[in-house]
Amino acid sequence: MNLFNKPTLSTDEREIIDSIAQNGNERKKGEERLFNRYAYFIKEGIYKYSLPEEDAFDLYSDTIISAIEKIASGSFQGRSSLKTWLYSIFHNKYVDLLRKKTTNKSSIHQTLSISDLLLEISDHSKSIVQKLVDKTDWEILRERLVQVGENCRQMLLLWADGYADKDIAGLMEYKTSDVVKTTRLRCLEKLKQLYHNT
Protein backbone atom coordinates (compact mmCIF):
# COMPACT_ATOMS: atom_id res chain seq x y z
CA MET A 1 0.00 0.00 0.00
CA ASN A 2 1.32 3.41 -0.94
CA LEU A 3 0.90 5.57 2.14
CA PHE A 4 1.59 8.75 0.20
CA ASN A 5 -1.58 8.24 -1.79
CA LYS A 6 -3.74 7.91 1.30
CA PRO A 7 -6.56 10.47 1.06
CA THR A 8 -6.27 13.13 3.77
CA LEU A 9 -10.00 13.56 4.20
CA SER A 10 -12.43 10.82 5.13
CA THR A 11 -15.64 10.44 3.15
CA ASP A 12 -17.62 12.03 5.93
CA GLU A 13 -15.25 15.00 6.18
CA ARG A 14 -15.44 15.45 2.42
CA GLU A 15 -19.25 15.41 2.59
CA ILE A 16 -19.28 18.07 5.31
CA ILE A 17 -16.96 20.29 3.30
CA ASP A 18 -18.98 19.82 0.12
CA SER A 19 -22.21 20.66 1.96
CA ILE A 20 -20.80 23.90 3.38
CA ALA A 21 -19.29 24.88 0.04
CA GLN A 22 -22.69 24.53 -1.67
CA ASN A 23 -23.93 27.70 0.02
CA GLY A 24 -27.62 26.84 -0.22
CA ASN A 25 -29.86 24.88 2.15
CA GLU A 26 -27.18 22.22 2.22
CA ARG A 27 -24.79 24.65 3.92
CA LYS A 28 -26.79 24.74 7.13
CA LYS A 29 -26.83 20.95 7.30
CA GLY A 30 -23.08 20.93 6.77
CA GLU A 31 -22.59 23.55 9.48
CA GLU A 32 -24.63 21.47 11.91
CA ARG A 33 -22.63 18.36 11.12
CA LEU A 34 -19.35 20.21 11.49
CA PHE A 35 -20.33 21.66 14.86
CA ASN A 36 -21.64 18.35 16.22
CA ARG A 37 -18.72 16.30 15.01
CA TYR A 38 -15.99 18.07 16.95
CA ALA A 39 -18.01 19.38 19.89
CA TYR A 40 -15.81 17.37 22.24
CA PHE A 41 -13.15 20.08 21.69
CA ILE A 42 -15.14 22.01 24.30
CA LYS A 43 -14.18 19.36 26.85
CA GLU A 44 -10.57 19.72 25.76
CA GLY A 45 -10.84 23.45 26.33
CA ILE A 46 -12.07 22.85 29.84
CA TYR A 47 -9.69 20.09 30.92
CA LYS A 48 -6.59 20.75 28.84
CA TYR A 49 -6.66 24.54 28.76
CA SER A 50 -8.46 24.95 32.11
CA LEU A 51 -11.04 27.29 30.64
CA PRO A 52 -14.45 28.01 32.17
CA GLU A 53 -17.21 26.19 30.29
CA GLU A 54 -18.55 29.38 28.69
CA ASP A 55 -15.10 30.39 27.40
CA ALA A 56 -14.52 26.90 26.01
CA PHE A 57 -17.87 27.07 24.22
CA ASP A 58 -17.05 30.51 22.80
CA LEU A 59 -13.65 29.31 21.69
CA TYR A 60 -15.12 26.32 19.90
CA SER A 61 -17.98 28.33 18.37
CA ASP A 62 -15.52 30.93 17.05
CA THR A 63 -13.42 28.09 15.64
CA ILE A 64 -16.39 26.63 13.79
CA ILE A 65 -17.52 30.05 12.49
CA SER A 66 -14.02 30.74 11.23
CA ALA A 67 -13.78 27.28 9.65
CA ILE A 68 -17.15 27.71 7.92
CA GLU A 69 -15.98 31.00 6.41
CA LYS A 70 -12.79 29.40 5.13
CA ILE A 71 -14.54 26.36 3.72
CA ALA A 72 -17.27 28.47 2.08
CA SER A 73 -14.70 30.76 0.48
CA GLY A 74 -12.71 27.77 -0.76
CA SER A 75 -9.58 28.59 1.22
CA PHE A 76 -9.47 25.22 3.01
CA GLN A 77 -7.10 23.20 0.86
CA GLY A 78 -7.62 19.82 2.49
CA ARG A 79 -3.90 19.26 2.99
CA SER A 80 -4.56 17.85 6.45
CA SER A 81 -7.58 16.12 7.94
CA LEU A 82 -10.49 18.32 8.90
CA LYS A 83 -9.89 17.49 12.57
CA THR A 84 -6.20 18.49 12.46
CA TRP A 85 -6.99 21.70 10.63
CA LEU A 86 -9.84 22.56 12.97
CA TYR A 87 -7.74 21.84 16.01
CA SER A 88 -5.03 24.19 14.79
CA ILE A 89 -7.64 26.98 14.49
CA PHE A 90 -8.95 26.07 17.95
CA HIS A 91 -5.45 26.20 19.42
CA ASN A 92 -4.61 29.51 17.71
CA LYS A 93 -7.80 31.04 19.03
CA TYR A 94 -6.88 29.81 22.49
CA VAL A 95 -3.49 31.54 22.18
CA ASP A 96 -5.28 34.73 21.07
CA LEU A 97 -7.59 34.46 24.05
CA LEU A 98 -4.64 34.05 26.41
CA ARG A 99 -2.94 37.04 24.86
CA LYS A 100 -6.08 39.11 25.29
CA LYS A 101 -6.39 38.04 28.91
CA THR A 102 -2.76 38.77 29.71
CA THR A 103 -2.94 42.19 28.09
CA ASN A 104 -6.14 42.71 30.04
CA LYS A 105 -8.28 43.49 27.02
CA SER A 106 -11.91 42.62 27.29
CA SER A 107 -13.45 41.44 24.04
CA ILE A 108 -16.65 43.30 24.90
CA HIS A 109 -14.92 46.67 24.70
CA GLN A 110 -12.99 46.02 21.55
CA THR A 111 -14.19 47.68 18.39
CA LEU A 112 -15.26 45.42 15.60
CA SER A 113 -12.35 44.66 13.35
CA ILE A 114 -12.76 45.40 9.69
CA SER A 115 -9.17 44.64 8.81
CA ASP A 116 -10.16 41.67 6.63
CA LEU A 117 -12.51 43.80 4.58
CA LEU A 118 -9.94 46.56 4.20
CA LEU A 119 -7.49 44.17 2.60
CA GLU A 120 -9.16 44.96 -0.67
CA ILE A 121 -8.35 48.65 -0.43
CA SER A 122 -4.93 50.06 -1.28
CA ASP A 123 -2.77 51.27 1.62
CA HIS A 124 -3.12 54.90 0.62
CA SER A 125 -6.90 54.92 0.94
CA LYS A 126 -6.97 52.46 3.81
CA SER A 127 -6.03 54.84 6.60
CA ILE A 128 -8.70 57.34 5.52
CA VAL A 129 -11.41 54.68 5.55
CA GLN A 130 -10.14 53.12 8.77
CA LYS A 131 -10.35 56.46 10.59
CA LEU A 132 -13.94 56.93 9.40
CA VAL A 133 -14.87 53.36 10.34
CA ASP A 134 -13.43 53.91 13.81
CA LYS A 135 -16.01 56.66 14.32
CA THR A 136 -18.88 54.20 13.75
CA ASP A 137 -21.34 53.88 16.59
CA TRP A 138 -21.65 50.10 16.55
CA GLU A 139 -24.45 49.99 19.10
CA ILE A 140 -26.64 52.37 17.10
CA LEU A 141 -25.88 50.48 13.90
CA ARG A 142 -26.89 47.25 15.57
CA GLU A 143 -30.13 48.78 16.83
CA ARG A 144 -30.93 50.08 13.33
CA LEU A 145 -30.54 46.61 11.88
CA VAL A 146 -33.68 45.58 13.70
CA GLN A 147 -35.58 48.51 12.18
CA VAL A 148 -34.88 47.72 8.52
CA GLY A 149 -37.54 45.00 8.58
CA GLU A 150 -37.14 41.25 8.84
CA ASN A 151 -36.84 40.57 5.12
CA CYS A 152 -34.13 43.17 4.65
CA ARG A 153 -32.35 42.04 7.79
CA GLN A 154 -32.37 38.41 6.66
CA MET A 155 -31.05 39.32 3.23
CA LEU A 156 -28.30 41.54 4.61
CA LEU A 157 -27.26 38.89 7.14
CA LEU A 158 -26.86 36.34 4.35
CA TRP A 159 -24.87 38.82 2.29
CA ALA A 160 -22.53 39.58 5.20
CA ASP A 161 -22.15 35.85 5.78
CA GLY A 162 -20.65 35.53 2.31
CA TYR A 163 -23.66 34.28 0.36
CA ALA A 164 -23.67 35.38 -3.28
CA ASP A 165 -26.78 37.06 -4.69
CA LYS A 166 -27.69 33.94 -6.66
CA ASP A 167 -27.57 31.83 -3.48
CA ILE A 168 -29.70 34.38 -1.65
CA ALA A 169 -32.18 34.24 -4.53
CA GLY A 170 -32.48 30.47 -4.04
CA LEU A 171 -32.78 30.65 -0.28
CA MET A 172 -35.22 33.56 -0.12
CA GLU A 173 -37.16 32.57 -3.22
CA TYR A 174 -36.37 35.56 -5.40
CA LYS A 175 -36.62 35.15 -9.15
CA THR A 176 -33.12 36.28 -10.10
CA SER A 177 -29.86 37.40 -8.56
CA ASP A 178 -30.40 40.83 -10.13
CA VAL A 179 -33.60 41.28 -8.12
CA VAL A 180 -31.67 40.29 -5.00
CA LYS A 181 -28.92 42.79 -5.76
CA THR A 182 -31.40 45.64 -6.26
CA THR A 183 -33.30 44.71 -3.09
CA ARG A 184 -30.10 44.26 -1.10
CA LEU A 185 -28.77 47.69 -2.07
CA ARG A 186 -32.14 49.22 -1.29
CA CYS A 187 -32.02 47.59 2.15
CA LEU A 188 -28.51 48.89 2.69
CA GLU A 189 -29.66 52.36 1.70
CA LYS A 190 -32.54 52.09 4.17
CA LEU A 191 -30.11 51.08 6.90
CA LYS A 192 -27.89 54.02 6.04
CA GLN A 193 -30.82 56.45 6.26
CA LEU A 194 -31.88 55.02 9.61
CA TYR A 195 -28.33 55.22 10.91
CA HIS A 196 -27.72 58.79 9.76
CA ASN A 197 -31.10 60.01 10.99
CA THR A 198 -30.22 59.03 14.54
Add this chain to the structure above:
Amino acid sequence: MENYLEYIDAYFQRMLDPEEIKRFEQKITEDKEFADEVAFYLSAKQSLKAEGDREKKEWFRQLLAQQKPVINIDRNRLARKVWLYRVSAAAAVIICVFLAWSMFFSKPASPQQMAESYINENFKTLSIKMGEKDSLQEGLRLYNEGQYDSALQQFESMIQRDTGNYKVKNYLGIIYLRLGNYDKALQYFKQFEDDTLYANPSQFNQALTLLKRNMPGDKQKAKELLEHVRDQDLDGKEIALKLLDKW
Protein backbone atom coordinates in the same frame (compact mmCIF):
# COMPACT_ATOMS: atom_id res chain seq x y z
CA MET B 1 -26.17 63.19 -0.74
CA GLU B 2 -25.29 61.14 -3.81
CA ASN B 3 -25.92 57.39 -3.69
CA TYR B 4 -22.70 55.54 -4.29
CA LEU B 5 -23.69 52.18 -2.80
CA GLU B 6 -23.97 50.35 -6.11
CA TYR B 7 -20.56 51.61 -7.18
CA ILE B 8 -19.01 50.67 -3.83
CA ASP B 9 -20.67 47.26 -3.95
CA ALA B 10 -19.23 46.67 -7.42
CA TYR B 11 -15.76 47.50 -6.09
CA PHE B 12 -15.95 45.04 -3.21
CA GLN B 13 -17.55 42.39 -5.40
CA ARG B 14 -14.45 42.82 -7.64
CA MET B 15 -16.49 43.82 -10.63
CA LEU B 16 -14.50 46.93 -11.59
CA ASP B 17 -11.68 46.88 -14.08
CA PRO B 18 -8.17 48.04 -13.05
CA GLU B 19 -8.71 51.56 -14.33
CA GLU B 20 -11.99 51.93 -12.41
CA ILE B 21 -10.33 50.54 -9.28
CA LYS B 22 -7.70 53.25 -9.49
CA ARG B 23 -10.37 55.94 -9.88
CA PHE B 24 -12.33 54.46 -6.97
CA GLU B 25 -9.36 54.61 -4.60
CA GLN B 26 -8.43 58.05 -5.80
CA LYS B 27 -11.95 59.21 -5.04
CA ILE B 28 -11.62 58.03 -1.44
CA THR B 29 -8.71 60.40 -0.94
CA GLU B 30 -10.39 63.35 -2.66
CA ASP B 31 -14.08 63.10 -1.78
CA LYS B 32 -14.97 63.03 1.92
CA GLU B 33 -18.63 62.22 1.25
CA PHE B 34 -17.61 59.24 -0.85
CA ALA B 35 -15.10 58.03 1.75
CA ASP B 36 -17.86 58.25 4.38
CA GLU B 37 -20.05 56.08 2.21
CA VAL B 38 -17.30 53.48 1.78
CA ALA B 39 -16.78 53.46 5.54
CA PHE B 40 -20.51 52.99 6.11
CA TYR B 41 -20.63 50.09 3.64
CA LEU B 42 -17.79 48.33 5.47
CA SER B 43 -19.12 49.09 8.94
CA ALA B 44 -22.58 47.83 7.99
CA LYS B 45 -21.18 44.63 6.55
CA GLN B 46 -19.03 43.99 9.59
CA SER B 47 -21.84 44.78 11.99
CA LEU B 48 -24.12 42.40 10.10
CA LYS B 49 -21.44 39.74 10.17
CA ALA B 50 -21.11 40.11 13.94
CA GLU B 51 -24.88 39.90 14.30
CA GLY B 52 -24.97 36.78 12.12
CA ASP B 53 -22.21 35.19 14.19
CA ARG B 54 -24.14 35.96 17.38
CA GLU B 55 -27.20 34.20 15.95
CA LYS B 56 -25.05 31.28 14.84
CA LYS B 57 -23.64 30.93 18.35
CA GLU B 58 -27.14 30.76 19.78
CA TRP B 59 -27.93 28.00 17.32
CA PHE B 60 -24.73 26.20 18.30
CA ARG B 61 -25.82 26.41 21.92
CA GLN B 62 -29.02 24.63 21.03
CA LEU B 63 -27.12 21.97 19.11
CA LEU B 64 -24.85 21.44 22.08
CA ALA B 65 -27.80 21.04 24.40
CA GLN B 66 -28.80 18.02 22.33
CA GLN B 67 -25.35 16.47 22.74
CA LYS B 68 -25.57 15.35 26.33
CA PRO B 69 -22.33 13.32 26.50
CA VAL B 70 -20.32 16.34 25.42
CA ILE B 71 -21.86 18.82 27.79
CA ASN B 72 -21.80 16.46 30.70
CA ILE B 73 -19.07 18.64 32.18
CA ASP B 74 -17.93 18.41 35.75
CA ARG B 75 -16.76 21.90 36.67
CA ASN B 76 -15.34 21.42 40.13
CA ARG B 77 -14.52 17.75 40.33
CA LEU B 78 -11.96 18.04 43.06
CA ALA B 79 -13.86 20.38 45.34
CA ARG B 80 -17.14 18.51 45.31
CA LYS B 81 -18.31 17.07 48.61
CA VAL B 82 -19.84 13.65 49.18
CA TRP B 83 -23.21 15.09 50.13
CA LEU B 84 -23.31 16.83 46.77
CA TYR B 85 -22.99 13.46 45.06
CA ARG B 86 -25.88 12.21 47.10
CA VAL B 87 -28.02 15.19 46.21
CA SER B 88 -27.03 14.79 42.56
CA ALA B 89 -27.89 11.11 42.63
CA ALA B 90 -31.28 11.86 44.14
CA ALA B 91 -31.86 14.56 41.54
CA ALA B 92 -30.81 12.18 38.77
CA VAL B 93 -33.30 9.59 39.98
CA ILE B 94 -36.05 12.21 40.03
CA ILE B 95 -35.10 13.42 36.56
CA CYS B 96 -34.99 9.85 35.20
CA VAL B 97 -38.39 9.10 36.69
CA PHE B 98 -39.72 12.33 35.24
CA LEU B 99 -38.21 11.65 31.82
CA ALA B 100 -39.50 8.08 31.82
CA TRP B 101 -42.90 9.36 32.85
CA SER B 102 -42.91 12.11 30.23
CA MET B 103 -41.70 9.70 27.56
CA PHE B 104 -44.10 6.88 28.21
CA PHE B 105 -47.15 8.42 29.82
CA SER B 106 -47.37 12.00 28.71
CA LYS B 107 -48.55 12.75 25.19
CA PRO B 108 -45.78 14.41 23.18
CA ALA B 109 -47.01 16.58 20.37
CA SER B 110 -45.67 14.26 17.70
CA PRO B 111 -43.94 10.93 17.05
CA GLN B 112 -40.93 13.01 15.97
CA GLN B 113 -40.62 14.47 19.45
CA MET B 114 -40.95 11.07 21.01
CA ALA B 115 -38.28 9.69 18.67
CA GLU B 116 -36.05 12.62 19.62
CA SER B 117 -36.50 11.84 23.32
CA TYR B 118 -35.81 8.17 22.70
CA ILE B 119 -32.61 8.94 20.78
CA ASN B 120 -31.40 11.36 23.43
CA GLU B 121 -32.12 8.92 26.22
CA ASN B 122 -30.99 5.67 24.68
CA PHE B 123 -28.18 6.66 22.35
CA LYS B 124 -26.56 9.09 24.74
CA THR B 125 -24.12 6.36 25.70
CA LEU B 126 -23.78 2.79 24.44
CA SER B 127 -23.10 -0.08 26.79
CA ILE B 128 -19.55 -1.32 27.16
CA LYS B 129 -18.49 -4.75 28.36
CA MET B 130 -16.32 -4.30 31.40
CA GLY B 131 -12.92 -5.96 31.27
CA GLU B 132 -12.90 -6.38 27.50
CA LYS B 133 -10.48 -4.28 25.48
CA ASP B 134 -11.04 -4.97 21.81
CA SER B 135 -11.58 -2.62 18.87
CA LEU B 136 -15.33 -2.65 19.36
CA GLN B 137 -15.09 -1.64 23.01
CA GLU B 138 -12.55 1.04 22.12
CA GLY B 139 -14.98 2.47 19.55
CA LEU B 140 -17.77 2.47 22.12
CA ARG B 141 -15.52 4.14 24.67
CA LEU B 142 -14.72 6.91 22.19
CA TYR B 143 -18.42 7.31 21.42
CA ASN B 144 -19.33 7.54 25.09
CA GLU B 145 -16.71 10.25 25.54
CA GLY B 146 -18.34 12.22 22.75
CA GLN B 147 -15.42 11.70 20.37
CA TYR B 148 -17.70 10.85 17.50
CA ASP B 149 -15.18 11.33 14.72
CA SER B 150 -12.63 9.05 16.38
CA ALA B 151 -15.36 6.48 17.05
CA LEU B 152 -16.37 6.72 13.40
CA GLN B 153 -12.82 6.10 12.26
CA GLN B 154 -12.57 3.13 14.59
CA PHE B 155 -15.80 1.52 13.39
CA GLU B 156 -15.21 2.37 9.73
CA SER B 157 -11.83 0.67 9.79
CA MET B 158 -13.50 -2.33 11.49
CA ILE B 159 -16.21 -2.60 8.86
CA GLN B 160 -13.61 -2.58 6.10
CA ARG B 161 -12.02 -5.65 7.70
CA ASP B 162 -15.28 -7.35 8.59
CA THR B 163 -17.98 -6.27 6.14
CA GLY B 164 -20.67 -8.50 7.63
CA ASN B 165 -20.47 -7.24 11.21
CA TYR B 166 -24.00 -6.01 11.90
CA LYS B 167 -23.10 -4.63 15.32
CA VAL B 168 -20.52 -2.30 13.81
CA LYS B 169 -23.00 -1.27 11.11
CA ASN B 170 -25.54 -0.51 13.82
CA TYR B 171 -23.04 1.59 15.78
CA LEU B 172 -22.03 3.45 12.62
CA GLY B 173 -25.71 4.15 11.96
CA ILE B 174 -26.17 5.45 15.49
CA ILE B 175 -23.14 7.76 15.26
CA TYR B 176 -24.28 9.19 11.95
CA LEU B 177 -27.75 9.63 13.41
CA ARG B 178 -26.28 11.58 16.33
CA LEU B 179 -24.19 13.65 13.94
CA GLY B 180 -27.25 14.53 11.87
CA ASN B 181 -26.10 12.66 8.77
CA TYR B 182 -29.38 10.85 8.37
CA ASP B 183 -28.78 9.56 4.84
CA LYS B 184 -25.62 7.82 5.94
CA ALA B 185 -27.30 6.50 9.10
CA LEU B 186 -30.10 4.99 7.03
CA GLN B 187 -27.56 3.48 4.67
CA TYR B 188 -25.86 1.61 7.54
CA PHE B 189 -29.05 0.55 9.29
CA LYS B 190 -30.47 -0.79 6.04
CA GLN B 191 -27.41 -2.92 5.38
CA PHE B 192 -28.37 -5.47 8.02
CA GLU B 193 -32.14 -5.25 7.61
CA ASP B 194 -32.38 -8.77 6.21
CA ASP B 195 -29.84 -10.41 8.52
CA THR B 196 -31.31 -13.24 10.57
CA LEU B 197 -30.60 -12.16 14.11
CA TYR B 198 -32.05 -12.91 17.49
CA ALA B 199 -32.74 -9.19 17.88
CA ASN B 200 -32.45 -7.04 14.79
CA PRO B 201 -32.88 -3.29 15.49
CA SER B 202 -32.38 -2.32 11.82
CA GLN B 203 -35.97 -1.39 10.95
CA PHE B 204 -36.68 0.27 14.29
CA ASN B 205 -33.55 2.42 13.99
CA GLN B 206 -34.41 3.28 10.38
CA ALA B 207 -37.81 4.46 11.60
CA LEU B 208 -36.20 6.66 14.27
CA THR B 209 -33.82 8.12 11.69
CA LEU B 210 -36.65 8.87 9.27
CA LEU B 211 -38.62 10.61 12.01
CA LYS B 212 -35.55 12.68 12.83
CA ARG B 213 -34.81 13.52 9.18
CA ASN B 214 -38.45 14.49 8.67
CA MET B 215 -38.35 15.02 4.93
CA PRO B 216 -41.46 14.64 2.75
CA GLY B 217 -42.63 11.02 2.94
CA ASP B 218 -40.33 10.13 5.86
CA LYS B 219 -43.08 10.08 8.46
CA GLN B 220 -45.20 7.70 6.42
CA LYS B 221 -42.23 5.43 5.69
CA ALA B 222 -41.34 5.45 9.41
CA LYS B 223 -44.90 4.42 10.24
CA GLU B 224 -44.73 1.51 7.81
CA LEU B 225 -41.44 0.36 9.32
CA LEU B 226 -42.80 0.61 12.87
CA GLU B 227 -45.89 -1.37 11.85
CA HIS B 228 -43.58 -4.00 10.42
CA VAL B 229 -41.58 -4.06 13.65
CA ARG B 230 -44.84 -4.50 15.57
CA ASP B 231 -46.28 -7.18 13.26
CA GLN B 232 -43.07 -9.19 13.00
CA ASP B 233 -42.28 -8.81 16.71
CA LEU B 234 -38.87 -7.29 15.92
CA ASP B 235 -36.44 -5.51 18.21
CA GLY B 236 -37.92 -2.24 19.45
CA LYS B 237 -41.51 -3.50 19.33
CA GLU B 238 -42.54 -2.01 22.67
CA ILE B 239 -41.39 1.48 21.75
CA ALA B 240 -42.80 1.04 18.24
CA LEU B 241 -46.22 0.41 19.80
CA LYS B 242 -45.91 3.59 21.85
CA LEU B 243 -44.79 5.60 18.84
CA LEU B 244 -47.64 4.28 16.72
CA ASP B 245 -50.00 5.16 19.54
CA LYS B 246 -49.01 8.82 19.11
CA TRP B 247 -49.82 8.93 15.41
